[in-house]
Amino acid sequence: MLALYTIVFFLVGWMPGDPFSSNEKNISPEVRENMKKAWGLDQPLWKQYLIYPKNLITEGSLGVSTEKNRPVWDIIIQSFPASLILGISALFIAVGIGVPIGIISATRKNTAIDYGGMAIAMIGICIPSFIIGPVLQLTLAAKIPAFKIAGWGHPLDVILPSITLGLGTAAYLARLTRGSMLEVLNQDYIRTAKAKGLKTFSVVIKHALRGGLLPSVAFIGPAFAALISGSFIVETIFQVPGMGQHFVNAAIKRDPFVLRGVVLFYGLLIVIMNLAADLIAASLNPRIRLEKT
Amino acid sequence: MTTLFLVSCAQDSPVNRATKEKILLMGNTAEPRGLDPHIVSGVLENNIIRGLFEGLVIEHPSKDGVALPGVAESWGPTDPKNPTEWIFNLRKDAKWSDGTPLTAEDFLFSFQRILTPALGSEYSFMLYYIIGAEDFHKGKTKDFSTVKVSAPDPHTLKVNLRSPIPFLPEITKHYTWFPVPKHIILKHGKAEDRFNPWTKPKNIQSNGAFTLKSWKLNDHIEIQKNPVYWDTKNVALNGIRFLPISNSFTEDRMFYNEQLHITYTIAPDLIEYSRKNFKDMTRNEFYFGTYFIRCNVKKSPLQDVKIREALSITINQQDIIDYVTMGNQSPAAGIVPPFVGYNSPGDIKFDPDKAKRLLEDAGYPNGEGFPKINFLTTDRESSKRLAEALQAMWKKYLGIEISIQQMEWTSYLNTMMSKEYDLAAGGWIGDYMDPLTFLDMWIKDGGNNRTNWSSEEFEELLGEAERTAGQKERYGILEKAEKLFLDERPILPIYWYTRNYLIHNHVKGWDPLILDNHPYKFLDLVAD
Numbered sequence: 001m002l003a004l005y006t007i008v009f010f011l012v013g014w015m016p017g018d019p020f021s022s023n024e025k026n027i028s029p030e031v032r033e034n035m036k037k038a039w040g041l042d043q044p045l046w047k048q049y050l051i052y053p054k055n056l057i058t059e060g061s062l063g064v065s066t067e068k069n070r071p072v073w074d075i076i077i078q079s080f081p082a083s084l085i086l087g088i089s090a091l092f093i094a095v096g097i098g099v100p101i102g103i104i105s106a107t108r109k110n111t112a113i114d115y116g117g118m119a120i121a122m123i124g125i126c127i128p129s130f131i132i133g134p135v136l137q138l139t140l141a142a143k144i145p146a147f148k149i150a151g152w153g154h155p156l157d158v159i160l161p162s163i164t165l166g167l168g169t170a171a172y173l174a175r176l177t178r179g180s181m182l183e184v185l186n187q188d189y190i191r192t193a194k195a196k197g198l199k200t201f202s203v204v205i206k207h208a209l210r211g212g213l214l215p216s217v218a219f220i221g222p223a224f225a226a227l228i229s230g231s232f233i234v235e236t237i238f239q240v241p242g243m244g245q246h247f248v249n250a251a252i253k254r255d256p257f258v259l260r261g262v263v264l265f266y267g268l269l270i271v272i273m274n275l276a277a278d279l280i281a282a283s284l285n286p287r288i289r290l291e292k293t
Numbered sequence: 294m295t296t297l298f299l300v301s302c303a304q305d306s307p308v309n310r311a312t313k314e315k316i317l318l319m320g321n322t323a324e325p326r327g328l329d330p331h332i333v334s335g336v337l338e339n340n341i342i343r344g345l346f347e348g349l350v351i352e353h354p355s356k357d358g359v360a361l362p363g364v365a366e367s368w369g370p371t372d373p374k375n376p377t378e379w380i381f382n383l384r385k386d387a388k389w390s391d392g393t394p395l396t397a398e399d400f401l402f403s404f405q406r407i408l409t410p411a412l413g414s415e416y417s418f419m420l421y422y423i424i425g426a427e428d429f430h431k432g433k434t435k436d437f438s439t440v441k442v443s444a445p446d447p448h449t450l451k452v453n454l455r456s457p458i459p460f461l462p463e464i465t466k467h468y469t470w471f472p473v474p475k476h477i478i479l480k481h482g483k484a485e486d487r488f489n490p491w492t493k494p495k496n497i498q499s500n501g502a503f504t505l506k507s508w509k510l511n512d513h514i515e516i517q518k519n520p521v522y523w524d525t526k527n528v529a530l531n532g533i534r535f536l537p538i539s540n541s542f543t544e545d546r547m548f549y550n551e552q553l554h555i556t557y558t559i560a561p562d563l564i565e566y567s568r569k570n571f572k573d574m575t576r577n578e579f580y581f582g583t584y585f586i587r588c589n590v591k592k593s594p595l596q597d598v599k600i601r602e603a604l605s606i607t608i609n610q611q612d613i614i615d616y617v618t619m620g621n622q623s624p625a626a627g628i629v630p631p632f633v634g635y636n637s638p639g640d641i642k643f644d645p646d647k648a649k650r651l652l653e654d655a656g657y658p659n660g661e662g663f664p665k666i667n668f669l670t671t672d673r674e675s676s677k678r679l680a681e682a683l684q685a686m687w688k689k690y691l692g693i694e695i696s697i698q699q700m701e702w703t704s705y706l707n708t709m710m711s712k713e714y715d716l717a718a719g720g721w722i723g724d725y726m727d728p729l730t731f732l733d734m735w736i737k738d739g740g741n742n743r744t745n746w747s748s749e750e751f752e753e754l755l756g757e758a759e760r761t762a763g764q765k766e767r768y769g770i771l772e773k774a775e776k777l778f779l780d781e782r783p784i785l786p787i788y789w790y791t792r793n794y795l796i797h798n799h800v801k802g803w804d805p806l807i808l809d810n811h812p813y814k815f816l817d818l819v820a821d
Contacts, residue, residue: 016703016704016707017703017704017706017707021703021706021707021710027415027740028418028431028740030410030430030431030432031410031413031414031415031417034410034411034412034413035413037411038411038413038487038488064488067326068324068326068327068510069326069327069329069332069487069488070327074510075510078509078510078511079510079511082512134542134546137543137546138546141546141550142546142549142550145304145306148307148547148550148552149543149546149547149549149550149552150538150543150546150547150552151536151547151552152512153512236539236540236543237540237543238543239512239536239537239538239540239543241509241510241511241512242511245511245539246511252701252702252703253703254703
């Protein structure tokens with residue numbers, strides 16, 4: 001986290017322009033100076049580098065947005081729930097579609113079902129969300145009154161953005177699961193299980209799945225963090241008040257406090273999700289549990 | 294989930310439900326930077342602030358340039374022949390939404406606050422017409438009594454101006470002149486603290502037709518009818534919900550799908566579709582702004598006015614409007630858009646033959662030897678299309694090469710402000726209905742000039758206009774100033790703006806206004 005903080009701090013600090021130069025109407029040098037003072041941006045960069053973590057530790061403050069004039073924590077707390085709900089829903093769709101397709105393709109290797117599944121996966125990877133989103137708006141939302149074109153607040157509002165966000169991850173998961181399942185299905189113990197007369201369903205679910213899912217679990221951890229951090233595109237297409245747009249808008253508007261705060265928050269999220277993925281992987285595969293040496 | 298789905302299918306559309314409840318659903322393009330009139334500077338913030346707060350006067354719902362009573366019941370200059378001193382008589386029943394009386398003292402506090410240097414207000418220059426305001430704001434004095442505004446009694450506001458301004462009421466329609474609640478601001482912190490949380494929903498009090506009901510970041514801002522507003526019995530709407538929809542395609546689709554009453558704009562690619570399928574709900578209205586190209590007059594060969602004019606008159610403005618912007622804008626004959634009372638002296642016309650002669654006179658016959666110059670613009674697709682159209686026109690008619698340099702917004706502004714460009718796309722929207730708002734930006738070293746151009750004669754004319762009280766005489770002087778400016782051509786006008794947007798038939802009382810400052814108190818929602 002310290003390395004992340006240092007890198008992002010100085011990258012943001014060295015960006016051309018300042019937070020007060022994104023307004024087309026010019027502001028006078030006096031006003032610019034007063035604004036810089038208000039945010040402590042008149043201090044040398046190295047001083048700001050030390051003041052920022054000090055404020056975080058002593059006051060729990062990530063600073064105040066130069067663009068929105070409100071505490072960065074406020075922005076994160078208000079936008080994180082929408083991102084969390086969208087991320088979890090997108091993950092359900094990704095896992096719910098991607099993993100079964102991968103398993104079925106692996107068990108029906110080199111058949112029409114396998115080729116069809118992987119073709120769908122390839123299409124899912126290739127078609128970007130800014131195509132899927134509007135297509136869903138024009139086909140489902142425009143025709144079915146229960147779905148809105150955009151908006152957030154009703155439980156059904158989650159469906160279309162989650163599909164848009166989750167399909168790409170579903171496609172990757174399908175291919176990943178197929179590859180790892182094929183590897184496991186070629187193992188000796190699977191051959192033994194089949195030789196003992198176990199049904200295919202039992203072989204796959206009881207014996208192969210655990211090992212076959214390991215790469216997917218490793219992928220899901222950081223993928224979930226990426227889904228939660230939101231997609232700027234999905235948020236703007238469907239008007240989801242999530243975190244992704246703060247990240248992009250902060251970069252455009254040169255808002256150093258929101259940029260640093262959101263990056264650190266994402267960083268922490270990724271660390272937590274990677275840890276969770278490692279723990280799940282360890283529970284699935286005893287061989288990769290931490291051992292005393 | 295199935296039940297939810299079925300129930301949702303059976304419901305009325307969001308627009309119909311909102312109309313029944315008299316809640317106006319408006320697209321407002323982006324999340325506002327705030328709701329403090331002294332800190333923000335944008336159009337989208339103005340859209341919300343003018344619902345919450347009311348100034349001395351308000352916009353007429355259908356007539357440009359007409360002021361109706363707001364907090365002031367009556368107003369006028371002490372001497373109509375020399376309007377340097379104005380008196381505003383405030384209504385005695387003016388209140389903040391918590392019932393606290395609103396007096397002239399609130400206006401004095403507000404003016405002091407916005408002019409206080411520490412607050413860092415970006416729009417304080419709107420008050421520089423007041424004697425002493427500029428010096429106080431620039432920190433030359435800390436004594437606010439040098440700023441000539443006073444309250445002879447709680448319901449009288451006196452303003453002394455540094456020059457005669459017959460159009461002062463027009464200026465006071467701008468939110469920088471609105472009152473802010475002294476008792477609320479001081480309750481939550483210092484007046485000059487820009488992080489003062491007084492605008493949070495649980496804290497804010499306002500004096501307009503509406504108060505703030507809810508504010509969910511990047512989701513919506515909702516305002517509701519203010520029961521203590523002096524004219525509340527004539528306010529038909531119960532509320533307005535502003536939606537920060539940044540994607541114009543999404544916004545338009547929401548409108549087509551009965552989710553919005555009014556959009557902020559129409560995506561250029563959907564203008565034709567909207568006109569065809571929603572003919573009576575598609576509006577194309579004149580907007581008080583100009584799109585132009587800045588020339589860096591210190592960069593060779595743009596220091597030659599013949600070159601600048603040649604570039605200007607080889608722009609086929611109508612082709613740009615018909616095939617590139619497609620928003621039915623008006624070709625700009627000058628820099629100041631036309632409005633009642635002002636005769637624009639501009640006569641810029643497409644004339645490639647004359648342009649070729651000018652280029653030849655400047656030493657570049659058929660473009661031979663003309664250096665490659667760059668054209669700076671933003672990273673938007675629409676900006677790129679327009680830049681490519683200009684590039685093609687200059688190549689076709691003058692034989693010269695222009696390279697296009699696209700930059701993201703802040704980098705584009707920085708590059709333009711540091712004058713590291715040859716030609717740069719730009720535009721300007723007027724703050725109030727007067728030619729000065731388009732002309733005073735071109736003074737020497739003016740922050741919004743950015744062309745390196747200046748003219749003593751031009752500034753003398755502006756000074757003369759400032760000293761002239763009569764509107765007709767004043768406009769005559771400003772017309773001369775604009776003519777001089779256009780003859781020098783430091784900018785190449787392209788078109789005068791229009792606003793393209795969608796508005797539902799349920800909305801009543803919404804008429805075209807050149808500044809688009811629609812007063813919401815006159816609106817109603819009625820189902821067909």
